[in-house]
Amino acid sequence: MPLLKFHMQKGRSHAEIELLLDVAHKAMLSAFNVPVRDRYQLVFEHEPTHLRALDTGLGFERSQKFVLVEVVSRPRQRAEKLAFYQGLAMELEKCCGVPSSDVMVSFVENSDEDWSFGEGTAQFVTGQL
Template sequence: MPLTRLSVPDHLSAQQVRGLADAVHDALVECCDVPQGDRFQLVSRFERDHLILDPNFGDVQRTADACVIEITFLSGHTDAQKRRLYRDLAARAAGIGLAQDDLVVGLVENGAIDWSLGNGRAYIDK
């Protein structure tokens, strides 16, 4: 059950942004056993001065195309799955014309009680 936030520079084309959104979802399905239909994504576009990312921190070379991907999902994923997710995301980014160094990814895990999908019910009470 992921909720993904994509923070992207406003100069990226709609096609690039949709490609990134698809890449993130496909990587979650492939690497973290997320069901295909479990897709909840929020995209925010930022002007150059409102997306402030150090170009070199972490021994990488970020460009003006750098994006931040924040994924909140149910706990239980192994370190190996997370590492595979990072590698898969980088490869998929390259496939849509973004540099592999241009993805900053943050994962947050929580429990089923921390979600409601509607109807005033906790996900755990489904």
């Protein structure tokens, strides 16, 4: 936890997607200081006509490499979020060739009782995590 959802245009190879997920996981580990096996990622590939992400007037030019990352998580500190934004954008550009202007992130926060990792138990509530 957190759960990362990646929205992108269809067309990336399996190797490109694997690298993107690995890079994002490393950025998350660095920013949130969570265990290495705390890895929950989903990829949603969209037809070009089914994905619109303009720039909210900031002057960014989006490309086919655009990635929207939804982060579903219990509350995080502002500094953690800012570190994640910067680390993710920097590493995706360096390792995957995704321009930082093509990296968009949105957080959706929930609470401890909103998570069950299996066995019908809310591990954050029970103290298992």
